[in-house]
Amino acid sequence: MAQIKLSNLRHSYMPSPKGPEDYALKEIDVTWRDGGAYALLGPSGCGKSTLLNIISGLLTPSEGQILFDGQDVTALPPDQRNIAQVFQFPVIYDTMTVGENLAFPLKNRGVDAATIKRRVDEIAEMLDVTDMLNTRASGLSPDNKQKISMGRGLVRDDVNAVMFDEPLTVIDPHLKWKLRSKLKELHQRVKATMIYVTHDQTEALTFADEVVVMQEGEVVQIGTPVELFERPQHTFVGHFIGSPGMNVLPCEAKGDRALFEGHEVMLEGPTHGDGGRTDLGIRPEYVGFGDTGIPAHVTKVSDIGRHYVVSAMVGNTALKAVTEHRVPEPGSEVFLQFKPEQSRVYRDGWIATEERS
Amino acid sequence: MIELQDATKRVGNTIHIKPTTLTLRTGHFNVLLGATGSGKTSLIKMMAGLDPIASGKVFMDGQDVTKLNTQKRQISLVHQFFVNYPHMTVFDNIASPLRVAGMAKSEIEGRVEEAANLLQLRPMLHRRPHELSGGQQQRTALARAIAKESRAVFLDEPLANLDYKLREELREQLPDLFAGRGAVVVYATSEPEEALLLGGYTALMEDGRVTQFGPTADIYRNPENIAAARVFSDPPINVAQITVSGAQAQLAGGGGWSVSDMADGDYVVAVRPHRVTPFRTSDADVELTGRVIVTELSGSDSSAHFRHGSDDWVSLAAGVHPYEVGEDHSFYMNPAHCRYFGQDGQRVA
Numbered sequence: 191m192a193q194i195k196l197s198n199l200r201h202s203y204m205p206s207p208k209g210p211e212d213y214a215l216k217e218i219d220v221t222w223r224d225g226g227a228y229a230l231l232g233p234s235g236c237g238k239s240t241l242l243n244i245i246s247g248l249l250t251p252s253e254g255q256i257l258f259d260g261q262d263v264t265a266l267p268p269d270q271r272n273i274a275q276v277f278q279f280p281v282i283y284d285t286m287t288v289g290e291n292l293a294f295p296l297k298n299r300g301v302d303a304a305t306i307k308r309r310v311d312e313i314a315e316m317l318d319v320t321d322m323l324n325t326r327a328s329g330l331s332p333d334n335k336q337k338i339s340m341g342r343g344l345v346r347d348d349v350n351a352v353m354f355d356e357p358l359t360v361i362d363p364h365l366k367w368k369l370r371s372k373l374k375e376l377h378q379r380v381k382a383t384m385i386y387v388t389h390d391q392t393e394a395l396t397f398a399d400e401v402v403v404m405q406e407g408e409v410v411q412i413g414t415p416v417e418l419f420e421r422p423q424h425t426f427v428g429h430f431i432g433s434p435g436m437n438v439l440p441c442e443a444k445g446d447r448a449l450f451e452g453h454e455v456m457l458e459g460p461t462h463g464d465g466g467r468t469d470l471g472i473r474p475e476y477v478g479f480g481d482t483g484i485p486a487h488v489t490k491v492s493d494i495g496r497h498y499v500v501s502a503m504v505g506n507t508a509l510k511a512v513t514e515h516r517v518p519e520p521g522s523e524v525f526l527q528f529k530p531e532q533s534r535v536y537r538d539g540w541i542a543t544e545e546r547s
Numbered sequence: 548m549i550e551l552q553d554a555t556k557r558v559g560n561t562i563h564i565k566p567t568t569l570t571l572r573t574g575h576f577n578v579l580l581g582a583t584g585s586g587k588t589s590l591i592k593m594m595a596g597l598d599p600i601a602s603g604k605v606f607m608d609g610q611d612v613t614k615l616n617t618q619k620r621q622i623s624l625v626h627q628f629f630v631n632y633p634h635m636t637v638f639d640n641i642a643s644p645l646r647v648a649g650m651a652k653s654e655i656e657g658r659v660e661e662a663a664n665l666l667q668l669r670p671m672l673h674r675r676p677h678e679l680s681g682g683q684q685q686r687t688a689l690a691r692a693i694a695k696e697s698r699a700v701f702l703d704e705p706l707a708n709l710d711y712k713l714r715e716e717l718r719e720q721l722p723d724l725f726a727g728r729g730a731v732v733v734y735a736t737s738e739p740e741e742a743l744l745l746g747g748y749t750a751l752m753e754d755g756r757v758t759q760f761g762p763t764a765d766i767y768r769n770p771e772n773i774a775a776a777r778v779f780s781d782p783p784i785n786v787a788q789i790t791v792s793g794a795q796a797q798l799a800g801g802g803g804w805s806v807s808d809m810a811d812g813d814y815v816v817a818v819r820p821h822r823v824t825p826f827r828t829s830d831a832d833v834e835l836t837g838r839v840i841v842t843e844l845s846g847s848d849s850s851a852h853f854r855h856g857s858d859d860w861v862s863l864a865a866g867v868h869p870y871e872v873g874e875d876h877s878f879y880m881n882p883a884h885c886r887y888f889g890q891d892g893q894r895v896a
Contacts, residue, residue, distance in 0.1 A: 433715060
C-alpha cells in the first residue's frame with residue numbers, strides 16, 4: 191500500500207482551456223496517507239469521477255502530478271499503477287465459483303498456489319463467505335455478488351490502493367448497511383489505502399477517516415466527518431452533509447452578531463471581511479425551542495422515528511429544527527434558540543466567522 | 548379509493564402476490580415498503596391494471612375494475628427510470644395525456660402551467676428532455692402525473708436514480724404536491740427512512756404479501772411481528788433470544804430485567820440501535836458488555852457494532868464517542884423500548 195499525493199492537479203476536457211470555468215477539475219492538492227480510508231463526496235457532475243479516472247490512470251491530467259510513495263506516476267498507464275477497483279455493478283465471472291473468482295486477480299499475476307489459497311481463505315473468512323467458496327457465482331444474490339467483487343479488490347496485498355466507485359448503489363438499504371460495515375471492518379483489519387467515491391453522505395462519512403467534498407470541480411473542504419459536520423467551511427458542505435442539511439438563512443453581519451429577519455443572533459465569534467452576500471448557517475440539530483427567543487410559526491412536524499424534524503417560518507424565511515423531546519404542534523407559535531457556538535456567518539458561501547478560542 | 552380483495556398474481560406457476568386484501572383511501576399518501584423482490588411493483592401493476600390478477604378483485608371508488616384495462620382506470624404512473632418522450636418539449640410531455648383525453652387547448656395550458664409551477668419547471672418548458680438534468684427529467688414525469696388529475700397515482704421508487712440531496716428535496720415536496728388532489732397516492736420504496744419521511748400510511752411487504760398496514764409512525768413503533776420489525780428498520784434492528792422465568796428476562800450473553808405479562812419460556816427481543824447507547828439514559832437501563840467489532844462515525848452520530856454473547860448488536864448515539872475496536876465496552880438499553888416476539892415471530896409484548 192502507498193501514500194497517494196495529488197499535487198496541483200487540474201484537468202480540462204477542452205484542448206485550450208482559458209478561464210477556471212473550462213476546467214472540470216479546478217485545483218486539487220491532497221495527500222492520502224498509507225493505510226487510510228478516504229472518500230470523495232459530491233453530487234453528480236462535481237468532478238469526482240474525473241479525479242478517480244486520473245488516479246487510476248484512465249485519464250492524464252492537464253496539469254499537475256500524481257505521486258505514489260513519492261514516485262511520479264502521472265504518465266504511467268493503468269496496468270502499471272497497481273490499483274484495484276470495485277465498481278457500481280458487480281464484476282465477477284458467473285461461470286466460476288466464488289473461490290475461483292476471488293483467486294482470479296492472484297492467478298493472473300502468477301502467484302503460487304499456496305499463497306492464493308491462504309489469501310482467498312483469509313478474505314473469504316473476513317467477508318463471511320467461506321461456506322460459499324465452492325458455489326457457482328451465477329446463483330448469488332446481488333449483494334453477495336458485490337461482496338465477492340469487493341473481495342476481489344482486496345485479495346491482492348501488493349496494490350497501492352483500492353478504489354470503490356459508488357459500490358453500494360445497486361444494493362438494498364438493509365444490506366447496504368451490512369456491506370458498509372463489512373467494508374469498514376475490512377479496512378480496520380487489512381489497513382489498505384482505500385478511496386471511496388460516492389454522492390451519498392452517509393456512506394462517505396461512515397466509511398472514511400477523511401472526506402474530500404467536491405462541488406463543480408472544486409474541493410470545498412477536506413476534513414474528518416466530525417469537522418465537516420461541526421464546522422462546515424462552505425454553505426455547500428453544510429447543506430450537503432447532514433440530513434436535513436444546515437439551515438442557510440439570509441442575514442446581515444455585525445461584529446459577533448447576525449441580524450436575521452430583524453432578530454439578533456449571537457455568533458461563534460467575530461465576523462471578518464466585508465461586502466458580498468451574507469448568510470447565517472446553523473444546523474437543525476442546534477436549533478432548540480425555549481420560552482423566549484426568535485418567534486417562529488411551525489408549519490410541519492415529521493416523525494422520523496429517532497427524532498422529529500420541525501419545519502418553521504421566521505418572518506419569510508423557512509428553516510428546520512431537529513428535536514427528540516420537546517415537540518411543538520403544527521400551526522403553533524414557538525420561540526427558537528440558536529446555539530451561539532454553532533451559529534456562523536458565511537460570506538458568498540465561505541465561512542466568515544472566527545472560532546472563539 | 549382502491550380496494551384489493553384476496554387479489555393474487557401468478558407468473559407461470561409461481562405465485563408473485565399471495566392473497567392480499569388492502570384498502571387505500573383517496574387523499575392518503577400510501578407507502579409500499581419492502582426489499583427488492585418483495586412484490587411492491589407487482590402490487591402496483593395489479594392496481595394499475597398493467598398485469599392481470601389471477602384471482603380476487605380490484606375496486607376503484609367502489610367500482611369493480613378487475614377486468615378494466617389501464618387506459619380506462621384514470622391512473623398515472625411514474626417509474627424509477629425517467630420516462631419522457633425525447634422528441635417532445637417539456638410542455639408537450641406534460642400536456643400529452645391531456646391531449647389524448649381531448650381536453651380543450653386553453654385548459655391544457657392552464658393545467659401544464661400549474662404543474663410546471665409546482666415542480667419549478669417554468670423556465671424549462673420549451674426544452675427537450677436531453678437538455679435537462681436527471682432531477683428535472685423526473686420532475687417532468689411527476690408534473691405529467693399531476694396535470695393529469697388521476698384517481699390514483701402510482702410512484703414506483705421515483706427518486707431511486709437521483710442524487711441524495713435532490714432526493715431529499717423532492718421527497719419533502721411530494722406529499723404536499725399530491726395533497727388535496729383527490730387521488731390515492733401509492734409510493735413504493737425499499738428505504739425505511741424514506742417511508743418515515745413521507746409519513747402517511749405504510750404497507751410493509753415481504754415475500755409477496757402485505758405483512759402490516761397502518762399509519763407510518765405507528766407501524767414503525769409497533770411492529771406486529773419480527774419480520775415487520777426487520778423490514779422497517781435502518782439501521783437494522785437488534786434481535787436476540789431471551790429466556791423469561793418468573794417475570795425476569797435474561798439474555799444469553801448476560802444482562803437481565805423484569806418483564807410483565809409474559810409466561811415463562813423463550814422469546815425474541817428486538818430493540819432499535821438508537822435505544823442502545825454508550826451512556827445511561829435512565830435508572831431502568833440494563834448494562835450490556837461486548838467486544839467492539841466495527842465503529843462508524845457519521846459526523847453527528849457514532850455507531851458501534853459489538854458482540855454480546857453470540858449475538859451481534861449495534862449501538863447508535865448522537866455525538867462523538869471514542870471506541871477501540873477489539874476492546875470491551877459497556878452499552879445501556881432501557882427495557883421500555885424492547886419489543887417481544889414469540890418463537891413463531893408474532894408480537895407478544
